[in-house]
Amino acid sequence: METTEDIPTRQAEELLSKSPLHCVGSEDDEFLKVEMIPLKETTIQVESTKLTTASEQPPVRDHIIWSIVNTFYMNFCCLGFIALIFSVKSRDQKLAGNSNEARSYGIRARSLNIASSVLTILWFLITVTIIYVNLVHLRNTIRGWLGL
Secondary structure, eight states, rough: EEEEEEEEEEHHHHHHHHHHEEEEEEOOSSEEEEEOOOHHHHOOOOOOOHHHHHHHOOOOOOOOOHHHHHHHHHHHHHHHHHHHHHHHHHHHHHTTOOOHHHHHHHHHHHHHHHHHHEEEEEHHHHHHHHHHHHHHHHHHHHHHTTOO
16 A cells, blocks of 8 residues: 655655655645655574473372372371372472382382272271161161060
8 A cells, every 4th residue: 555645855854854754746746745665574584493202201199199198188007198198209309300209109109099999998998887787676676676
């Protein structure tokens, strides 16, 4: 898009010194015709390279959430609390950059969490079974007393 404006000579000279414009006319003219020619559009292509490195070992897992749940809800023989300690140690080693130690603490925490979960579930099932058996036995005893 080209625009043409009539500007007094002195103002035109000032503008020409500051910007790349194309002038039409002579210096004797009171008014110079200034044509504003838009600059050519230039495109810059930026190439980016994405570098991904494949890690040989899987990421270190510390199982901290599982340990917290086992500590507060299923702390069978304090196994959940011990698992929480190993999870925190694993996280500390991971932040320190020692992935081998972090991995070994994480494996211990996972093992303790599994043991705590399994033993708590077994304890719950055994407790429910004992209560059920005792209620059935109590019902039969009461029926015997009442002669039903």
